[in-house]
Amino acid sequence: MKRRGQIDVAVVGGGVVGAACALVLAREGLDVALVEGREPLSWSPAQPDLRVYAFAPDNAALLDEAGAWSAVRDARAQPYRRMRVWDAGGGDELRFDADALGRTQLGWIVENALLVDRLWAALPAAGVQVRCPARVEAMEQDDTGVTLRLDDGSRLDARLAVAADGADSTLRRLAGLEVAAHDYAQRGVVAFVRTGMPHEDTAWQRFLPTGPLAFLPFADGLSSIVWTLPDDEAQRVLTLDDAAFGRELTLAMGGKLGQVDAASPRAAFPLKRQLAKDYVAGRIVVAGDAAHVVHPLAGQGVNLGLRDVAALRDGIRAAQGRRVDWAATHRIERWARQRRSENATAAYAFEGINRLFSNDEMHLTLLRGPLLGLAGKLPPLVDFFWRHAAGQRAR
Numbered sequence: 001m002k003r004r005g006q007i008d009v010a011v012v013g014g015g016v017v018g019a020a021c022a023l024v025l026a027r028e029g030l031d032v033a034l035v036e037g038r039e040p041l042s043w044s045p046a047q048p049d050l051r052v053y054a055f056a057p058d059n060a061a062l063l064d065e066a067g068a069w070s071a072v073r074d075a076r077a078q079p080y081r082r083m084r085v086w087d088a089g090g091g092d093e094l095r096f097d098a099d100a101l102g103r104t105q106l107g108w109i110v111e112n113a114l115l116v117d118r119l120w121a122a123l124p125a126a127g128v129q130v131r132c133p134a135r136v137e138a139m140e141q142d143d144t145g146v147t148l149r150l151d152d153g154s155r156l157d158a159r160l161a162v163a164a165d166g167a168d169s170t171l172r173r174l175a176g177l178e179v180a181a182h183d184y185a186q187r188g189v190v191a192f193v194r195t196g197m198p199h200e201d202t203a204w205q206r207f208l209p210t211g212p213l214a215f216l217p218f219a220d221g222l223s224s225i226v227w228t229l230p231d232d233e234a235q236r237v238l239t240l241d242d243a244a245f246g247r248e249l250t251l252a253m254g255g256k257l258g259q260v261d262a263a264s265p266r267a268a269f270p271l272k273r274q275l276a277k278d279y280v281a282g283r284i285v286v287a288g289d290a291a292h293v294v295h296p297l298a299g300q301g302v303n304l305g306l307r308d309v310a311a312l313r314d315g316i317r318a319a320q321g322r323r324v325d326w327a328a329t330h331r332i333e334r335w336a337r338q339r340r341s342e343n344a345t346a347a348y349a350f351e352g353i354n355r356l357f358s359n360d361e362m363h364l365t366l367l368r369g370p371l372l373g374l375a376g377k378l379p380p381l382v383d384f385f386w387r388h389a390a391g392q393r394a395r
């Protein structure tokens, strides 16, 4: 039961995960507010956002149901139809092909700023109350709900609060939820580049002893790169001039896509594993990067966050269908257990792959190529990997 003046859900953080959460839950008929500390990112086609995601089909379906995907797709979502993964040390490729998997595409390469822009554009029609710019400063909670105190002097009473305020989440800290973190001492260098050969709608990933290098297909023949490097190497690569950067990338890619030329400024983000030890504290839950930060080598960071949202929506929908309390503690805790386990499994799986490939120890080098080749030759395994990445259950 709601108290007077109380809303159903307060979502804190209006990045992709928080904005999607507010939109999706409002579409379920809940009374929702979104609190965001900064003006939201706006998107312009002439200035591609360096932060792009390999967006999985289940998450496109989630946004489609919430009425936001067509606006993203129509603006600029680059389908990718194939994936090629290989090791610089030799051996066969692991291949994923949409045709062989009975799909039109494996997913889409989408910019972060575009997702945020289009999600925010959909909030008013869904009835989401937006508090921006406003930051959460303090909170109190009891058995019936949570009160958030914002830095604009206002307060918000809700039955449930979702902390989607990123890796350094304030609300997670206020709720007393702890994290376990491990710094990989690596950075992801991101940039747009032009390649001598066409990208063929293919996501390319080459494992080097320093870390994986991914070329993701983008619009206008460009590719978006995510180059995992040890901290000091990343720092060095950021300071190269464009010509030297292009030459090093061409070499690092083993010439697979021909000559590589820089086509944008560069940025780098630190890589770490950070997992919340618990996802729920009373009436507060954590989602997205506030709950889990994973290695980007499988491009699953934002996909896992949106799966937190989809699972929350499913639980609430099921409870509403049965006319029982969607916010009951045991239901929220069931959601938390399920998501914590899935996200931790994913985080350690990506870490294991990164460890296996990001080194030049002889016995591991000898193992890697044949391992990828073998995996690629077993159609059920390819099917299983892809379905997992795409957010579908393995057959």
Ligand SMILES: Cc1cc2nc3c(=O)[nH]c(=O)nc-3n(C[C@H](O)[C@H](O)[C@H](O)COP(=O)(O)OP(=O)(O)OC[C@H]3O[C@@H](n4cnc5c(N)ncnc54)[C@H](O)[C@@H]3O)c2cc1C
Residues within 6 Å of the ligand: 012, 013, 014, 015, 016, 017, 018, 035, 036, 037, 038, 050, 051, 052, 053, 054, 112, 134, 135, 136, 164, 165, 166, 167, 169, 170, 171, 188, 190, 226, 267, 268, 269, 287, 288, 289, 290, 296, 299, 300, 301, 302, 303, 305
């Ligand atoms: C340069 C870069 C490149 C990346 N590339 C990839 C990639 O290739 N693939 C991949 O999967 N992931 C990538 N990531 C990680 C990915 O961006 C995150 O997984 C994703 O942004 C998480 O979304 P989120 O909505 O949970 O958090 P965020 O995007 O961090 O959003 C959190 C929001 O909360 C707001 N906020 C914070 N504190 C408060 C407060 N107290 N009150 C109110 N609002 C608050 C912030 O302003 C922000 O808008 C990259 C990250 C960076 C920085």
